[in-house]
Amino acid sequence: xxxxxxxxxxxxxxxxxxxxxxxxxxxxxxxxxxxxxxxxxxxxxxxxxxxxxxxxxxxxxxxxxxxxxxxxxxxxxxxxxxxxxxxxxxxxxxxxxxxxxxxxxxxxxxxxxxxxxxxxxxxxxxxxxxxxxxxxxxxxxxxxxxxxxxxxxxxxxxxxxxxxxxxxxxxxxxxxxxxxxxxxxxxxxxxxxxxxxxxxxxxxxxxxxxxxxxxxxxxxxxxxxxxxxxxxxxxxxxxxxxxxxxxxxxxxxxxxxxxxxxxxxxxxxxxxxxxxxxxxxxxxxxxxxxxxxxxxxxxxxxxxxxxxxxxxxxxxxxxxxxxxxxxxxxxxxxxxxxxxxxxxxxxxxxxxxxxxxxxxxxxxxxxxxxxxxxxxxxxxxxxxxxxxxxxxxxxxxxxxxxxxxxxxxxxxxxxxxxxxxxxxxxxxxxxxxxxxxxxxxxxx
Numbered sequence: 001x002x003x004x005x006x007x008x009x010x011x012x013x014x015x016x017x018x019x020x021x022x023x024x025x026x027x028x029x030x031x032x033x034x035x036x037x038x039x040x041x042x043x044x045x046x047x048x049x050x051x052x053x054x055x056x057x058x059x060x061x062x063x064x065x066x067x068x069x070x071x072x073x074x075x076x077x078x079x080x081x082x083x084x085x086x087x088x089x090x091x092x093x094x095x096x097x098x099x100x101x102x103x104x105x106x107x108x109x110x111x112x113x114x115x116x117x118x119x120x121x122x123x124x125x126x127x128x129x130x131x132x133x134x135x136x137x138x139x140x141x142x143x144x145x146x147x148x149x150x151x152x153x154x155x156x157x158x159x160x161x162x163x164x165x166x167x168x169x170x171x172x173x174x175x176x177x178x179x180x181x182x183x184x185x186x187x188x189x190x191x192x193x194x195x196x197x198x199x200x201x202x203x204x205x206x207x208x209x210x211x212x213x214x215x216x217x218x219x220x221x222x223x224x225x226x227x228x229x230x231x232x233x234x235x236x237x238x239x240x241x242x243x244x245x246x247x248x249x250x251x252x253x254x255x256x257x258x259x260x261x262x263x264x265x266x267x268x269x270x271x272x273x274x275x276x277x278x279x280x281x282x283x284x285x286x287x288x289x290x291x292x293x294x295x296x297x298x299x300x301x302x303x304x305x306x307x308x309x310x311x312x313x314x315x316x317x318x319x320x321x322x323x324x325x326x327x328x329x330x331x332x333x334x335x336x337x338x339x340x341x342x343x344x345x346x347x348x349x350x351x352x353x354x355x356x357x358x359x360x361x362x363x364x365x366x367x368x369x370x371x372x373x374x375x376x377x378x379x380x381x382x383x384x385x386x387x388x389x390x391x392x393x394x395x396x397x398x399x400x401x402x403x404x405x406x407x408x409x410x411x412x413x414x415x416x417x418x419x420x421x422x423x424x425x426x427x428x429x430x431x432x433x434x435x436x437x438x439x440x441x442x443x444x
Contacts, residue, residue: 009203010129013078014138016199017122018145020085023192024115025149027092028057030188031108032153037181042101056105058377060112062370069120069366073359081121082200088114089192096178096185120365127353127361128205133296135353136303140289140346147281147342150251154274208358222360226367229355232422236304236352237368239415241375243311243344246408249379250318250341251277253401254334260394262327276335284310284342292347300427301420303351307344308416314340315409322398341409348416355426379408 031038035049071080091110098104122142130138171177178186226233254273258264264272288310295302317337324330356364386400 009205010126010138013125013129013202013205014141016195016202017125017142019195020081020199021118021122021142021145022149022152023085023188023195024088024118025146026153027088027111027188027192028115029150029153030184031095034181034184037179038104041179041181042104044101048101052101052104052108054377056108057112057115058373060109061116062373064113064116065120065366065370065373066363068117069363072117072120072124072362072365076204077121077125077362078202078204079200081117081125082196082198084114084117084121085192085199086114086196088112089189089196092192093186093189096182096189097175098182119369120362123349123353123365124358124361125205127356128208128358132354133293136289136292136296136347136350137286138289139349139353140285143345143349144282144285147285148278151274151277151281154270154277207361221357222363225357225360225364229422229426232419232426233368235415235419236348236423237371238375239307239412239419240344240348240368241372242408242412242415243307243341243348244372244376245379245382246311246314246318246405246412247338247341247345247379248376249383249401249405249408250334250338252380253383253397257322257397257401258327258330260397262330264327272331276331277338280335280339281342284339285346288343289346289350292350299424300351300354300431301424303347303354304416304420304423307348307351308413310340310343310347311409311413311416314338315406315413318406318409319402322401344412344416351423355423355430379404382408 031053035053038044038052039049068080068084088111091107091114094107094110095104098107123139126138126142127135167180169177169179170183172183172186175186255269258269258273288306292303292306295306314337317333317340321330321333321337324333352364352368353361382404383397383400386403387397390403391397391399
């Protein structure tokens with residue numbers, strides 16, 4: 001087992017967590033590429049398919065994330081996350097063995113149950129493994145795993161499904177005869193089970209505790225933290241949730257936009273949009289994390305400034321990409337908008353965890369991510385409502401996108417700026433506490 005005091009340990013841990021995040025995106029998103037064969041085999045409606053894509057996963061995820069956050073603060077985090085990864089990988093495999101709508105629904109809920117541990121545990125582990133002046137870059141790299149996974153779900157998912165489809169039904173020992181869509185789920189489960197074993201062997205980093213929190217019970221501590229800092233936390237969480245609303249809205253409707261306005265087929269969209277995501281989102285996450293860390297010398301609040309500035313830039317490009325007459329120009333401008341919109345998930349997370357005491361980091365992460373998830377779910381629906389009710393014609397999706405996405409971006413930017421005054425006060429308190437603690441250690 002590697003020594004957690006080694007200078008290489010934080011980066012090894014980050015690499016394993018990055019792959020874990022990538023696998024979570026693959027397991028969560030790949031069902032979107034299997035809609036037609038699942039519909040045909042089970043005789044499902046579009047509504048039933050949508051229940052498998054969203055509510056089956058999200059309901060279980062939402063119910064489990066707060067208990068997972070509590071466990072993160074109390075137990076060995078690498079073993080907890082390893083067990084959760086093993087759970088959602090097994091449930092992904094069981095998706096491939098489902099024989100009806102309800103068995104597939106239950107398996108998808110199991111995937112959501114396991115993935116609920118990822119963000120609270122990942123944020124907590126990284127925040128304890130890295131120094132605060134490297135936290136923005138580290139969290140940006142971590143979140144990038146999800147972005148890369150989403151892009152690969154479009155690209156590699158289509159390749160795997162296409163290759164399996166050419167062979168028809170396949171007989172698998174112990175499992176019987178599987179359809180290509182079923183075997184896709186089973187294959188995706190294997191790397192997750194391997195990574196679960198690797199993750200479980202990594203040492204659990206020492207928690208960075210708050211000196212002023214010593215001796216206070218955990219439940220009263222988290223209540224006190226939110227009570228004392230609710231203006232900051234409410235503005236930060238809403239800003240991050242609004243940014244997530246933008247990202248999900250853009251991703252949900254870029255394919256219909258290219259199909260309805262420019263006549264592209266699904267295969268072309270998957271390859272092109274997946275490639276754009278693989279380039280734009282990692283640049284935004286890593287670049288934004290690096291810039292946020294570099295500006296820390298001017299104050300920890302500069303991370304919120306970076307979030308606000310990036311989302312304003314995204315809004316400017318968000319106005320223009322739906323209106324492009326050339327689809328390739330549209331994709332390029334969409335990529336630039338996605339790059340800027342991809343900066344806050346890493347930088348904003350680093351800003352939050354800079355001021356959260358280590359003892360309650362898992363629960364704060366769970367509350368924060370639940371709010372971000374719930375707000376983000378509104379993105380695709382808001383665009384759909386505008387399209388159906390205000391622009392009910394084939395190319396109306398471009399105007400619905402403009403009506404929803406840029407204004408939501410500007411709202412998010414304003415919330416980031418509004419959060420700066422209370423954030424500066426709390427960050428100054430945290431830094432003063434840390435300096436006092438360091439002086440006491442030197443005196444001893």
